Amino acid sequence: MTCPKCQGVPKRTETRYGLRLDCCGLWAWGEHPLADAATHDARKKAHAAFDPIWRDGHMSRGKAYKMLAEEMGLSRDDCHMKLMTAEQASLVPDIATKIKEKLK
Numbered sequence: 001m002t003c004p005k006c007q008g009v010p011k012r013t014e015t016r017y018g019l020r021l022d023c024c025g026l027w028a029w030g031e032h033p034l035a036d037a038a039t040h041d042a043r044k045k046a047h048a049a050f051d052p053i054w055r056d057g058h059m060s061r062g063k064a065y066k067m068l069a070e071e072m073g074l075s076r077d078d079c080h081m082k083l084m085t086a087e088q089a090s091l092v093p094d095i096a097t098k099i100k101e102k103l104k
């Protein structure tokens with residue numbers, strides 16, 4: 001994994017939450033692409049809006065992600081919060097609301 005800004009090798013830190021990679025003000029948890037604070041924040045909000053759909057037992061996690069992928073025009077394999085840009089992740093809360101509406 002290299003830093004998308006400087007193409008350098010990020011600093012690796014073992015924290016109690018697992019491996020953290022840091023470089024140029026970007027970071028990642030585990031071996032994932034480094035992202036800036038805005039992206040991490042958008043992904044966190046995406047998880048908060050979307051995870052209850054499957055966590056509360058409305059549907060399986062797989063089915064929920066399949067619906068999300070369809071709404072976003074992504075293939076199921078590409079539809080992971082940790083791969084989303086800030087722009088993509090910021091769409092998730094509205095889509096989650098739409099999926100929840102369909103469950104009623």
Ligand SMILES: [Zn+2]
Pocket residue numbers: 003004005006007008023024
């Ligand atoms: Zn860097």
